[in-house]
Amino acid sequence: MTPAGEFCTLALPKGRLLSPSLRVLESSLDICIESLRLADRQLSVLDDENGLRHLLVKPSDVVTYVSEGAADLGIVGKDTLMEETGSVYELYDLGFGRCHVTVAAERELVESYPDPSVLYRSRGMVLRVATKYPRIARKHFDSYDLPTQIIPLSGSVELAPAAGLADIIVDLVATGRTLAANGLVEVERVAEVTARLIANPVSLKVDRRIGALLQPLSRKVLSGKGDNLC
Amino acid sequence: MGNLDDLTQRQRLMRTQRTAISETFFSWGYDEVYVPIVSQYETLQNRSCLPDSAVYKLLDGDGGIRMLRPDMTASVAWQAAVQWSDVPRPLRVCYFGEVFRRTQSGGGVASIAQAGVELIGTGSPESDAEVVALSADALRAAGLCSFQINLGHNGLLSEIADELDMQSCASDSMRDALVRKDFVAARDIVKASGHSALSEGLMHILTPDNAAEPMQILSEIGGSLPGLRQLQAVFEALRDFNLTDRVHIDISLAGDFSYYTGVIFDIYHARCGMRLGGGGRYDDLLAAFGSRNEATGFALDLASVCRSASGACRVDNAAPLWLVAGDEGCRPKMTRRCEQLRKNGCRAVVKTICGMDTDELAQWADCRGYDYLEVVRPGSDSAQIPLSGRSGEDDTGG
Numbered sequence: 001m002t003p004a005g006e007f008c009t010l011a012l013p014k015g016r017l018l019s020p021s022l023r024v025l026e027s028s029l030d031i032c033i034e035s036l037r038l039a040d041r042q043l044s045v046l047d048d049e050n051g052l053r054h055l056l057v058k059p060s061d062v063v064t065y066v067s068e069g070a071a072d073l074g075i076v077g078k079d080t081l082m083e084e085t086g087s088v089y090e091l092y093d094l095g096f097g098r099c100h101v102t103v104a105a106e107r108e109l110v111e112s113y114p115d116p117s118v119l120y121r122s123r124g125m126v127l128r129v130a131t132k133y134p135r136i137a138r139k140h141f142d143s144y145d146l147p148t149q150i151i152p153l154s155g156s157v158e159l160a161p162a163a164g165l166a167d168i169i170v171d172l173v174a175t176g177r178t179l180a181a182n183g184l185v186e187v188e189r190v191a192e193v194t195a196r197l198i199a200n201p202v203s204l205k206v207d208r209r210i211g212a213l214l215q216p217l218s219r220k221v222l223s224g225k226g227d228n229l230c
Numbered sequence: 231m232g233n234l235d236d237l238t239q240r241q242r243l244m245r246t247q248r249t250a251i252s253e254t255f256f257s258w259g260y261d262e263v264y265v266p267i268v269s270q271y272e273t274l275q276n277r278s279c280l281p282d283s284a285v286y287k288l289l290d291g292d293g294g295i296r297m298l299r300p301d302m303t304a305s306v307a308w309q310a311a312v313q314w315s316d317v318p319r320p321l322r323v324c325y326f327g328e329v330f331r332r333t334q335s336g337g338g339v340a341s342i343a344q345a346g347v348e349l350i351g352t353g354s355p356e357s358d359a360e361v362v363a364l365s366a367d368a369l370r371a372a373g374l375c376s377f378q379i380n381l382g383h384n385g386l387l388s389e390i391a392d393e394l395d396m397q398s399c400a401s402d403s404m405r406d407a408l409v410r411k412d413f414v415a416a417r418d419i420v421k422a423s424g425h426s427a428l429s430e431g432l433m434h435i436l437t438p439d440n441a442a443e444p445m446q447i448l449s450e451i452g453g454s455l456p457g458l459r460q461l462q463a464v465f466e467a468l469r470d471f472n473l474t475d476r477v478h479i480d481i482s483l484a485g486d487f488s489y490y491t492g493v494i495f496d497i498y499h500a501r502c503g504m505r506l507g508g509g510g511r512y513d514d515l516l517a518a519f520g521s522r523n524e525a526t527g528f529a530l531d532l533a534s535v536c537r538s539a540s541g542a543c544r545v546d547n548a549a550p551l552w553l554v555a556g557d558e559g560c561r562p563k564m565t566r567r568c569e570q571l572r573k574n575g576c577r578a579v580v581k582t583i584c585g586m587d588t589d590e591l592a593q594w595a596d597c598r599g600y601d602y603l604e605v606v607r608p609g610s611d612s613a614q615i616p617l618s619g620r621s622g623e624d625d626t627g628g
């Protein structure tokens with residue numbers, strides 16, 4: 001948490017969520033993002049006018065920055081929030097970055113076993129699951145109460161079934177085109193994903209400036225316009 | 231001395247804090263008890279309510295299962311119910327030691343150094359306030375100024391759910407969402423429960439912007455709820471300790487352990503947001519061991535307390551470290567000199583010179599963290615040389 005008199009700190013995700021995050025800062029939180037637009041390769045951008053410091057960090061690190069108090073607020077995908085551990089308050093659904101976490105398998109397999117629970121049990125002793133989201137996958141398959149081997153990967157997860165590395169995958173899907181291009185189809189959805197505004201628990205309680213920043217969002221929610229703020 | 235210096239400095243800080251915390255507990259009338267490190271798995275595991283996967287289990291010689299204590303409260307409650315059942319109540323005890331929990335990944339074991347108290351045999355709001363205030367006093371004694379206490383109630387969410395006529399699955403989902411601090415999901419569940427004054431008030435509490443005062447809103451909409459009345463009573467009792475400015479009401483607070491039955495609290499460092507400890511009321515735990523007693527308590531995570539206090543807490547300066555060096559023939563003289571230095575409160579080490587001159591000795595001693603070098607010569611006065619950072623200081627060597 002930033003001490004009084006200093007800048008409030010926002011951790012923003014680099015990559016696909018950055019542009020819509022900036023739009024939300026401008027449209028929903030009334031924050032001028034000119035300083036961020038002007039920043040070149042800087043990862044820390046001061047905005048004197050609004051008393052803010054923006055940190056541009058890897059999406060999976062946003063939760064860590066906020067939970068450890070290095071940032072007061074952060075914007076992060078729900079998938080990252082489900083995967084990472086850390087004590088943060090999930091305050092608002094910002095509505096953009098819509099996609100979902102899904103279980104997918106090769107088309108022939110899904111056509112042979114349309115029922116997911118039958119499909120999962122058809123693979124012999126242990127179901128092998130390749131994923132970038134081991135925690136989400138573990139939790140999901142725990143509910144089926146069957147032996148599962150989670151195989152953590154850092155990318156190109158769609159390749160795993162064809163390469164014989166895994167029976168199925170758990171991955172983030174936006175349009176489904178990458179799945180289709182690799183001969184995969186969805187088996188079942190695990191979670192809907194959008195970008196969320198998160199806060200450090202102490203910042204939220206004790207820093208009045210955070211409250212002032214959040215008021216446009218809370219007014220929208222309480223006026224019945226819902227959580228989807230895009 | 232680089233890393234070793236950091237380690238010993240940190241260890242000294244932890245010892246200083248532990249002493250300060252121990253003296254604080256003692257001054258509030260809490261006596262220290264010993265909590266066994268290894269205990270019977272069957273006796274305690276079902277009571278600590280940690281997931282079984284978090285408990286480090288061992289097999290004893292008879293094939294019985296034992297466990298390293300995963301938390302202190304269940305062990306102390308068992309002792310209070312079984313071994314100290316004749317001791318007059320209220321019983322005030324404190325403890326220091328490690329708890330052991332298996333880590334989620336890799337199967338390792340994390341040991342967490344804790345200091346805590348248990349107040350057994352009283353159920354009044356004043357006793358809840360006493361342990362909250364004692365936790366604050368202990369942290370102040372450990373050198374922390376910036377901390378805040380989040381106060382909640384373990385049963386309040388269920389009472390609110392009942393009041394809203396929620397199905398039990400919706401009630402469980404709302405509790406799960408709030409334990410995860412997922413206000414988005416919690417709001418969706420409240421919205422689905424229909425429109426009422428309570429749901430509207432709850433929406434305000436679950437839409438945080440610092441403008442909403444949870445206690446005020448709850449008092450207006452749910453004043454008859456028993457959990458809220460208990461929370462209000464403890465909050466009022468905390469006024470006696472001038473602590474209400476540090477205390478924030480947090481209805482999303484749900485204890486790590488399901489033995490909690492009433493008012494609970496978490497303590498955070500107010501500058502870095504780190505959790506320093508927490509506790510609460512557990513009125514049913516002793517009954518599970520055959521002795522009905524109301525109880526409350528808390529535990530502090532000493533490593534977090536130490537990290538938070540760095541730079542804020544004055545570490546007792548270590549006594550200066552002397553290297554008393556000389557030839558083999560001077561050993562009796564060197565030994566007597568060391569005894570004298572130790573009597574004067576210094577630390578002293580003997581070293582036999584192995585062909586080194588005084589400059590080489592000074593360099594050798596300097597890079598090993600010695601504060602002073604004394605070179606003992608036969609039949610002549612010793613030469614005393616202050617090393618790095620000690621030049622010009624008045625010595626205590628006598």
